[in-house]
Amino acid sequence: MTAVPLTWLYVPGDxxxxxxxALSCGAxxxxxxLEDAVAPDRKEYARTATAERLTDPQPVPVHVRINALDGPLASPDLQALAGLPGVSGLRLPxxxxxxxxxxxxxxxxEARPLPPLHALLETALGIEHAFAIATAHPALRGIALGEADLRADLGVRGDAGLDWCRSRVVVAARAAGLAPPPQSVHPDTRDLDTLAASCAHGxxxxxxxxxxxxxxxxPVIERAYLPTPEEIEEAEQIVKAAATDEGAQALPDGRFIDAAVVSAARRTLSLADRDRP
Structure with a gap:
């Protein structure tokens, strides 16, 4: 597995x-x-099939999105999945x-280890409580948006109408000390140009x-989120300048370097190196 996940591939549990x-496609x-992608009459089969598949460790991390927390299926999902060696995380809708x-x-x-939890915020109320959710319990390791449901809840038509919510979730995750959230799915699987532009915006x-x-x-998502050669070169210059005996405070072109700039440069290099042995 790579140190920094960039791609999260959803597949139906039934x-x-x-x-x-999916386990061998590079995600x-x-x-x-187990939730939106599974019809009501297939829920029990999806749970059983998923639990059987995840009895053993898997070649890549596998998360499971369980059913609605306020419904009757979430508890059986947890009973079946908690503690299985192949479950690396649970996503809460x-x-x-x-x-x-x-x-x-x-x-x-009890006596079954709790996998890391990831909360999906898909309503206006979830967005309003973003930081409180992000700090609710030590088992919570990430938050993210579910934009299809959020769009419907807000009555938003244009994509730009969700940008405030997106920024709210990014800030909440950072303030809570969590990893930056991944973007929500792009529903058109054939329009890769729009996907690339949307990833750049995200x-x-x-x-x-x-x-x-x-x-x-x-591959479109990965290309969009990996640093470009120019960004890598700039980051290397910043880190090199910061490490000189003279304690350089600026690049050769005169741009100022401070601790925040150096930290960002190191994150860039870490991301660039994520697939190297």
Missing amino acids: RPEVVSK DVVVVD KVTAPQDVVRVATRTP RALGFLGRAAIHPRQL
């Missing part, structure tokens, strides 16, 4: 053959979905308050990586 293919994390996270963290069966807002719903989206 299609084990698709899950098997950093595979997300088996439509989290609206910190209590949602706490309930999951405390009702997981990167500018502070996101890191993106969820996908088709393998063809993975």
